[in-house]
Amino acid sequence: MILLPYRIAPSRIPGAGKGLFLDAPAAAGSIVVAPDAIARTYRFEDIAADPALAALLHTSVRWFGEHYTLSPDWPDECFVNHSFAPSGLWHLGFIFANAPLSAGTELTVDYRHLLAPGQVEDFADADSGQPIVGFDWRESITTSTARLSALLAMA
Secondary structure: OOOOOOEEOOOOOOOOEEEEEOOOOEEOOOOOOOOOOOOOOEEHHHHHHHHHHHOOOEEEEEEEEEEEOOOOOOOOOHOOOOOOOOOOEEEOOOOEEOEEOOOOOOOOEEEHHHHOOOOOOEEEOOOOOOOEEOHHHHHHHHHHHHHHHHHHHHH
């Protein structure tokens, strides 16, 4: 669920297609997107082992630990693009403003938090050309928790 007014428009990121742009400002550390309508989660190996689920792998997002959601209906949250210098912070399925964000900001997150450990995204980072490789759970939760703590301390 996207908590601020927004619009879907052509992304400013080369090759990204459409992006999600905020139509209202967001304070640093504020929740911009919250999980909703998650019927169930799957272990990554269960997705990989089931041909029907494996066909939906491109719609998977790590929610916590080794648990992933599948979103084949592509809600608007799926227009949040990747960046190694993201405007949003992915933490346990929530997206927090990674700095004060003004209206018109394209919301991005670091996809390494969403991928399975070692999973390589089908495309490279647009700015650096570097591969996007999933963090292991410990690295993801440690770095996102530290960043969120720093953001909340600034508020």
